Amino acid sequence: MKKIGAGFIFLFVMCAALSTTAFAKQPYSSYWFPEQLLQWSPASDPDAVFNRSTIPLEDRFVTDGVNAHATKAPKVMALSALNSGTSGVPSQGSEKFGANTFTYWQYVDKLVYWGGSAGEGIIVPPSADTIDAAHKNGVPIVGTVFFPPTVYGGKYEWVKQMLQQNSDGSFPAADKLIQVAKYYGFDGWFINQETEGGTPADAQKMKAFLSYLESHKSASMQFVWYDSMTKEGSISWQNALNDKNAMFLQDNNKKISDNMFLNFWWKDLKSSAEKAKSLDRSPYDLYAGIDVEAKGYDTNVNWNLLFPDGQPAITSLGIYRPDWAFNSAESMEDFFARENKFWVGPNGNPGNTVSDQAWKGIANDVIESSPVNKLPFITNFNTGSGQKYYVRGQQVRDKGWNNRSLQDILPTWRWIADSKGTSLTPELDWSDAFYGGSSLKVSGDLSHNNSTHLKLYKTDLKIEASTKLSVTYKTLNKPSLKVGLAFADQPDQFIFLNVKDKTAPGWTTETLNLTPYKGKRIVALSLYFDTMDTISNYSIQIGQLSIQNANDPVKTLPPVRDLKVTQSDFRDGIYGDARLEWKPLDQQVKQYEIYRVLPDGSEVLLGATPNHVFYVPEMRRIDKETLTALKVVAINGRYEQGQASSVKISWPAYPKPIAEFKADRTLVAPGESVNFTDLSTEVTEEWSWSFESGSPAVSTSKNPVVTFNQEGVYNVSLTATNSSGQDTIIKKALITVSKEASAVKNLALGKPATADHACGDKEGAPNAVDGKVTDNSKWCALGNLPHWLQVDLGAEHQISTFIIKHAQSGGEWSGFNTSDYTIQVSNDGTNWTDVVNVQGNSAAESTDAIALVKARYVKLITLKPTQGADTAARIYEFEVYGL
Structure with missing residues (x-):
């Protein structure tokens, strides 16, 4: 861990030490079934306060775009699993660094x-965090109510509830949906009813439900209906607005959604657009979906059916699952490249989408919007993720x-990198970074013949007498840099302000006076x-661009008050x-940063949040420290740090070890x-x-390799020791050495x-026992826990090892790998004995070797x-090995 000095934050100690007994758990975003939603309240949900957005929906504007083909009227809705x-x-x-930090908000009107x-x-x-990001960019974001098809486990009773x-x-459920959106600070709901079993009466009840939402929502809330359920109550996708589904959008003069x-x-x-007009609704209230x-x-x-050449859209x-860019990418760099091609086309230029490829990018048809319409405007080019974290150029997290x-x-x-030659290459x-986890990098071979004009932001910013612009950069070359401004009276012309052509180590900030343009x-x-x-191999990092009024009163923020640890836990x-x-704080706060003070007095950033609560992720104790100080410091709108508050956590007594081990196999040949x-x-x-009949017979290695030469059944023991004590575990009859070991096979196949x-x-x-992990050959179970899978081996066998191939082995998301499971054996299928108990597995494939046991039946229980x-x-495969 790199260290930073303690001097840049004034320590204001709010509490000398605090030790709590309540368990601290990672707070997670909410999700419910209908019965759970009806019982939910912020007061009864300890995670609720962590799930609140603190950033209001910003205004944004749209003017003529950079792409001559794009128009203003059509909107874009993205259905994205972020x-x-x-x-x-x-x-x-x-x-973790790898996350779907979507960044093309300028082309999305609703997420x-x-x-x-x-x-x-x-x-x-x-x-x-997705609400915060959307709102910063002026994009309303809505949650999902998804009634799955029955083939995917949907139950019509959920619709009824x-x-x-x-x-x-x-x-009551509609009232709860409105309450949740208001409390968490987002903008409405997408209703997707695809569970079969409805009747015409149910369809009328659904219409009444939607109408109730519309009439009781706040002015800023929005509700979206998915084309699935018809007026007959059946699930029949119309792929259009017509008489079968129009009642879910409009009922005479009453808006339903x-x-x-x-x-x-x-x-x-065209028929859908005409139907909308006949209902006195805009055709742009309809979103034609693409998957x-x-x-x-x-x-x-x-595309021509939606955006006909030379005619209005x-x-x-509607775009279903643009998160494809993240899910299909091999790295974060690949993700950003795929997103760029998806949204602005194969040329990587939103102003030039002309291409012989069918996909020209969303920018080809939709004009970009911008929230950059008030001062101060400051960007650090922070994507919301990083491999490190920097504060004013100083690394505070590694x-x-x-x-x-x-x-x-x-x-x-x-x-948009305009040049008469081969332009420099811009990239995030x-x-x-100067502040956060990323910066703007511009690189390539630079000369007067390929001078490059990099157009960055669409803005609407009024210059006052005290308005100043600053740019923070880092380069080993001369900066060779100017800042360009276009004004409303001549939007296609830029004036350029010179940045001093000097070299300096580290980050350099140049401030430019805009008074002449008041x-x-x-x-x-x-x-x-x-x-x-x-300049060959020219490269420059742009760490910050800032336009702000120097006379705006921005004071150093005071320490936060009443800082406390509400829960803590130790493992x-x-x-x-x-x-x-x-x-x-009552003052304008950009975010709060949370630091851990290390035993040597240096500090490391744990994280930051615009909220007034924070979960400190699991920290490892350093040596045998007894107290750890945590500091919270507020950051103002100019990214200036205020005074810090501190609270301390007391560690428990340093423990003695608990001994445990495993063997990769327990049945071997001499x-x-x-x-x-x-x-x-x-x-x-x-x-x-200690290894009976092993070579070596004893070892002090952490993970020894031992050879067994003589047939027999042998014990293994391990003593784990530290300065606080020791613990010994003996596993009797663990290793069986037999010439028959070569006959071991998968008995469950x-x-x-x-x-x-x-x-x-x-x-x-x-x-689960067909020997295949391809072609989606798996056992899958829904319903109440625990789930169980039982295999009849046909006769009693000596069993030594179990191999389970979990979801990821079959190509599914690693989050679907089994975490906790038990394996039992039986001779009669009635009386069972536990032989394996696993908690916290995350691997795609798990192997559990046991002391040899005789059994005919084996049961896997997923807890x-x-x-x-x-x-x-x-479970893609459950393998049972033995004789």
């Missing part, structure tokens, strides 16, 4: 936070992170790179986490080796092994298998089938 699962979504980002499943929950509000109506005409998302298989949109989940920008779309555009709440307004145009770069409105912001020399005596809260893996708690400092449930006829128990709250079991 997190990998419905459950297990941390409320305030996480400790649907896509989620929900029969195994997790079907009512899914957006995570707080949502449509329960009181005698006074109110709908704000928008309708039309299913994907449309072959004509890009599988192929992204290789999806075949008949017929309807708006490991990955993501938190979309911290994302800056990124360049409107990515990228995570290798260095009263003008800046409509575009750019950078211009030029030199009379030739193995050396890991601890905590929940913090404090009273938010002369074969066994790999032993130490699983003792991390506080272990010394290991002492092709044997009769049964289970508690199956997700469908093609996902039954026999799939926690996934890494999150999804209750669906997914």
Whole structure:
């Protein structure tokens, strides 16, 4: 861990030390089934306050765009799964760099936070960080109510529960949806009813439910209906607005929902547009859906039906699963490249989408919007993720992170790099940053012949007498840089302000006076790179662009008050986490940063949030420290740090070890080796092994390899020791050495298998013992936990090892790998004995070797089938090895 000095923050100690007994748990974003929603309240949900957005929906504007083909009237709705699962979504980002930090908000008018499943929950509000990011960019974001088809576990009783109506005409579930959106701070709901079993009466009740939402919502809320259920109550996708589904959009003069998302298989949109007009609704209230989940920008779309050449767009555009760009990418760099091609086309230039490729990018048809319309405007080009974190150029964190709440307004145009030669290459770069985790990097060979004009932001900023512009950069070359401004009276012409051509180590800030342009409105912001020399391998990092009024009163923020640890928890005596809260400051705060003070007095950033609560992710104890100080410091709108408050956590007494180990196999032939893996708690400092008839017979290695030469059955013991004590574990008859070991095989292959449930006829128990992990050959189970899978081996066998191939082995998301499971054996199928108990597995394939046991029946019990709250079991293969 790199260190920073303690001097840049004034320490204001609010509490000398605090030790709590309540357990601190990672707060997660909400998800519910209808009964849970009806019982939910912020007061009863300890995670609720962590899931609130604190950033209001910003205004944004649209003017003429850079693409001559694009028009203003059509809107874009994106249905995007911004997190990998419905459950297990941390409320305030996480400790990893790789995350779907979507950044093309300028082409989206409404974002649907896509989620929900029969195994997790079907009512899914957006995570707080996605609300924050959307709102910064002026984009309304709505949650999802997803009633799945029955083939995916949907239950019509969930529809009935949502449509329960009181005698006074109110709908309790509708009231809850409005309450959730108001409390969490997002903008409405997308209603997707695809569960079969409805009647005409149910359809009328659904219409009344939607009408109730419309009449009781706040003015800013929006509700979107999906083209699935018809007026008959059946599920029949019309791919159009017609008499079968129009009542869910409009009923005579009464609005029922704000928008309708039309299913994907449309072959004509003009009839839908005319139907909307006949209802006195705009055709742009309809979103013609395209499904890009599988192929992204290789999806075949008949664009001319939606955006006919030389004519107005017929309807708006709905994009289902543009998160394809993240899901299909091999790296974050690849993700950003795929997103760029998806949104602005293969040329990588929103102003030039002319191409012989069918997919020309969304920018070809839709004009970009911008929220950059008030001062101060400051961008650090922070994507909301990073491999490190920097504060004013100083590294304060050396490991990955993501938190979309911290994302800056990124360049409107990515990228317009005009040059008469080969232009320099701009990119968002995570290798260095001035504030946050990324910066703008511009590189290439630079000369006067390829001077490059990089247009960045569409703006509407009025210059006052005290308005100043500053640019912060880092380069090993001369900067060769000017800042370009275009004004409202001549929007196509730029004036350029010189940045001093000097070299300096580290980050350099140049401030430029805009007083000569007082009263003008800046409509575009750019950078211009030029030199009379030739600079090979020119490279510059732009860490910050800022336009602000110098006379605006911005004071150093005071310490936060009432900082306290509301919960804390310790694991193995050396890991601890905590929940913090404090009273938010009355002054304008950009964000709060949370630091850990290390034993040597240096500090490391744990994270940041615009909220007034924060979860401190699990920290490892350093040496045998007894107290750890945590500091909270407020950051103002100019990214200046205020005074810090501090609270301390007391660690428990340093523990002695708990010994544990495993063997990679327990049945071997004479002369074969066994790999032993130490699983003792991390506080272990010394290991002492004993192996009956092994070579070596004793070892002090952490993970020894031992050869067994003589047939027999042998014990293994391990003593784990540290300065606080020791612990010994003896596993009797663990290793069996036999010449018959060469005959070990998968005893479960092709044997009769049964289970508690199956997700469908093609996902039954026999799939788990068919020897295949391809072609989606798996056992899947929905319903109440625990799930179980039982195999009849046909006769009594000596069993030594179990191998389970979880969801990821079959190509599914790693979050679906089984976490907790038990394996039992039996001779009669009635009386069972536990032989394996596993908690916290995350691997795609798990191997559990046991002391040899005789049994005919084997049962796998999945206690926690996934890494999150999804209750669906997914087992591609269950292998049982023995003689």
